[in-house]
Amino acid sequence: MTSKKGTSAGSSGKSSIKSGAQIIVDTLIEQGVDTMFGYLGGVVLPLFDRLYDAPINFVIPRHEQGGCHMADAYARASGKVGVVVATSGPGACNLVTGLATAMMDSVPMVALTGQVRTELIGNDAFQEADTTGITRPVTKYNCIVKDVKDLARTIREAFHIASTGRPGPVLVDMPVDVQVARCVPDKSDKIKLPGYKIRTKGHSRQISKAAAAINKSKRPVLYVGGGVISANAADELRTFAKKANLPVTMTLLALGAYDQHEKESLDMPGMHGSAYANYAIQECDLLIAVGARFDDRVTGKVKSFAPNAKIIHVDIDPSSISKNVQVDIPVVGDAKEILPALSEKVKHIARKEWFNKISNWKKKFPFRYDNNTSSIKPQYVIEEIYHQTDGDAIVTTGVGQNQMWAAQFYRFSKPRRLLTSGGLGTMGYGLPAAIGAQVAKPDATVIDIDGDHSFNMTMTELRTAVENKLPIKVCILNNSYMGMVRQWQELFYNKRYSKSYLSNPDYAEVARALGAVGITVDKKKDVPKAIEQMLSEKNPCVVDFRVEKEENVWPMVAAGKSLDEMSGLDILESMA
Amino acid sequence: MKHIISALVENKPGVLAQVAGMFAARAFNIDSLVVGRTEDIKLSRMTIVVIGDDKVVEQVRKQLAKVVPVVKVQDFVGQPVVARDLMLITISTPPAKRPEIQSLIEMFRGKVVDIGQKFITAEISGPEEKIEAFINVCKPYGVKNVARTGTIAMPRQAKS
Numbered sequence: 001m002t003s004k005k006g007t008s009a010g011s012s013g014k015s016s017i018k019s020g021a022q023i024i025v026d027t028l029i030e031q032g033v034d035t036m037f038g039y040l041g042g043v044v045l046p047l048f049d050r051l052y053d054a055p056i057n058f059v060i061p062r063h064e065q066g067g068c069h070m071a072d073a074y075a076r077a078s079g080k081v082g083v084v085v086a087t088s089g090p091g092a093c094n095l096v097t098g099l100a101t102a103m104m105d106s107v108p109m110v111a112l113t114g115q116v117r118t119e120l121i122g123n124d125a126f127q128e129a130d131t132t133g134i135t136r137p138v139t140k141y142n143c144i145v146k147d148v149k150d151l152a153r154t155i156r157e158a159f160h161i162a163s164t165g166r167p168g169p170v171l172v173d174m175p176v177d178v179q180v181a182r183c184v185p186d187k188s189d190k191i192k193l194p195g196y197k198i199r200t201k202g203h204s205r206q207i208s209k210a211a212a213a214i215n216k217s218k219r220p221v222l223y224v225g226g227g228v229i230s231a232n233a234a235d236e237l238r239t240f241a242k243k244a245n246l247p248v249t250m251t252l253l254a255l256g257a258y259d260q261h262e263k264e265s266l267d268m269p270g271m272h273g274s275a276y277a278n279y280a281i282q283e284c285d286l287l288i289a290v291g292a293r294f295d296d297r298v299t300g301k302v303k304s305f306a307p308n309a310k311i312i313h314v315d316i317d318p319s320s321i322s323k324n325v326q327v328d329i330p331v332v333g334d335a336k337e338i339l340p341a342l343s344e345k346v347k348h349i350a351r352k353e354w355f356n357k358i359s360n361w362k363k364k365f366p367f368r369y370d371n372n373t374s375s376i377k378p379q380y381v382i383e384e385i386y387h388q389t390d391g392d393a394i395v396t397t398g399v400g401q402n403q404m405w406a407a408q409f410y411r412f413s414k415p416r417r418l419l420t421s422g423g424l425g426t427m428g429y430g431l432p433a434a435i436g437a438q439v440a441k442p443d444a445t446v447i448d449i450d451g452d453h454s455f456n457m458t459m460t461e462l463r464t465a466v467e468n469k470l471p472i473k474v475c476i477l478n479n480s481y482m483g484m485v486r487q488w489q490e491l492f493y494n495k496r497y498s499k500s501y502l503s504n505p506d507y508a509e510v511a512r513a514l515g516a517v518g519i520t521v522d523k524k525k526d527v528p529k530a531i532e533q534m535l536s537e538k539n540p541c542v543v544d545f546r547v548e549k550e551e552n553v554w555p556m557v558a559a560g561k562s563l564d565e566m567s568g569l570d571i572l573e574s575m576a
Numbered sequence: 577m578k579h580i581i582s583a584l585v586e587n588k589p590g591v592l593a594q595v596a597g598m599f600a601a602r603a604f605n606i607d608s609l610v611v612g613r614t615e616d617i618k619l620s621r622m623t624i625v626v627i628g629d630d631k632v633v634e635q636v637r638k639q640l641a642k643v644v645p646v647v648k649v650q651d652f653v654g655q656p657v658v659a660r661d662l663m664l665i666t667i668s669t670p671p672a673k674r675p676e677i678q679s680l681i682e683m684f685r686g687k688v689v690d691i692g693q694k695f696i697t698a699e700i701s702g703p704e705e706k707i708e709a710f711i712n713v714c715k716p717y718g719v720k721n722v723a724r725t726g727t728i729a730m731p732r733q734a735k736s
Binding site: 132133136137140141142143144161193194195196317318319321322323326 | 597601648
């Protein structure tokens with residue numbers, strides 16, 4: 001396409017006139033980007049030419065969806081903005097699942113896509129797709145840049161929007177001629193976003209009202225969502241919960257925001273949450289939601305959710321408030337500012353009766369499984385991983401049973417340690433997410449706790465891990481079933497296991513073929529040893545655990561039921 | 577209940593699609609939507625009529641405010657506003673009926689903007705009820721075509 005010799009299209013020489021492609025790279029560096037993910041294609045060649053010698057670590061996935069999940073997990077693990085690049089048409093289309101995943105879980109990301117030449121837009125040109133049209137519902141904001149003079153400012157705006165307020169993915173579409181066009185970049189071209197205002201400081205009267213309600217409450221529950229992690233407010237949360245003496249339940253996305261080993265932790269609420277969290281929510285007189293969005297997997301039947309409770313909702317996104325559940329005391333703002341303000345005003349109240357009740361529920365209904373079997377229980381594998389990693393690994397997951405067991409049996413003590421697709425429920429997230437997390441945290445132990453069907457969807461990315469020498473670990477809880485679907489078919493469709501069974505390949509062989517280490521475990525006694533070996537490997541390592549085929553996740557609040565109508569409690573009790 | 581929501585938006589490409597897309601994605605019903613320029617060339621005004629209970633309309637307002645290029649959102653419910661619709665309507669008009677229909681148009685302070693052997697096209701503006709009333713009055717003659725702008729509105733400049 002473009003000649004690279006001598007005066008290449010985007011030479012960053014002495015002249016201050018620069019190509020669009022060079023302006024993109026310069027602005028990325030100015031925004032602090034040192035790592036990117038993405039895939040090449042015709043209309044991003046000018047940009048990739050400028051990336052050739054840029055001081056940016058570039059990871060090439062095997063599919064754009066993988067690259068998008070990598071950037072997403074990079075952002076979740078590091079707190080920085082994840083950046084992904086794709087070409088026009090199919091490249092941009094392949095980002096959609098990844099963008100929707102990031103959108104639902106409020107992950108700060110910037111996606112840069114190439115587009116066909118400006119004069120060809122709308123002509124059904126080769127590899128043309130209406131990228132901004134396709135990605136509009138799955139991005140916080142998107143736009144197309146048609147003038148090279150707008151490039152730098154638009155990219156600055158993209159980073160600002162992605163990383164502030166309620167974070168989310170932002171996509172910038174860039175026609176190839178804009179990347180080639182040249183101009184003198186205006187360094188002082190500041191962001192212009194008259195419609196984008198974020199309120200971070202909570203209203204003081206609302207904060208006082210909330211504190212008064214907390215001080216009056218006999219049976220409060222603090223219900224924490226992913227927003228607390230996005231806000232980097234785990235320390236502020238801890239201070240607040242300790243000072244006011246509150247039991248804390250954390251959504252799937254918030255696990256680790258509060259140390260799950262602490263006595264105040266009620267672990268995860270909702271459909272496969274703990275019985276003690278669900279009972280506590282149903283019996284509380286005050287529910288203090290912070291950075292959570294009352295998702296249907298958390299609330300169960302909305303009408304009977306927390307029926308006795310007054311509700312306080314702290315959130316940076318005003319549209320989250322009273323969306324699903326009517327809120328009594330809304331506080332709009334950043335958890336990092338509001339939690340300390342609340343801490344100042346709350347009193348430490350013993351609430352002995354309430355904590356006794358909770359501790360009885362905890363004793364009666366802990367997460368349990370029956371390990372007196374010869375088969376390998378998936379929960380046992382996770383417990384063993386938890387013990388051998390001292391609970392200090394970064395865990396990514398697929399979606400389904402593997403994800404719920406990881407949430408139940410790996411206990412997190414720090415934020416940004418569980419990376420999982422909560423809102424969208426994207427199968428195939430686990431492996432690319434592990435890669436993104438390992439890139440962000442090279443020294444961490446990163447483990448993908450995956451299901452076989454989830455792993456099948458993106459396993460090609462194993463080669464990306466090998467090529468980039470990323471020592472990720474993949475633990476496949478292999479039951480050959482699409483496990484959670486099978487569980488629903490067992491419970492609600494008369495055990496008619498329609499299309500939920502696959503014949504899988506030998507994953508250890510697949511791993512070896514892709515250059516990774518592969519281990520198969522089909523005997524229970526070999527589990528600890530295999531995990532030990534996995535943890536000591538310097539190369540990417542896949543362990544295929546052939547687990548009990550028809551194990552179910554308990555407890556379970558079936559769709560449309562109230563949180564206190566859990567099934568499986570009798571099964572759990574019988575295992576005691 | 578009918579709410580007239582007025583949104584000032586940045587005048588740039590894609591804004592209408594972003595707003596319309598948000599309405600569709602969140603399953604909000606639009607009764608009418610009008611976009612036009614304002615006194616500031618950088619801003620356009622969207623006037624959106626939505627039908628829903630308070631809870632739905634509150635969400636509409638918040639979700640609208642969340643769309644990045646939307647600068648300001650107002651719900652005019654409960655405050656005095658001037659609301660107007662503009663309609664072009666073509667009525668079947670045999671020559672014998674012409675005086676009758678012309679006087680109707682006058683009664684509604686409308687204007688005849690086109691006329692032929694068998695029809696009259698009139699321009700009528702006013703609050704929505706007036707427009708509806710005119711259509712109803714014309715029905716017995718035969719309404720051939722109607723084009724309406726949808727409601728635009730402005731709060732009354734309160735003077736005490």
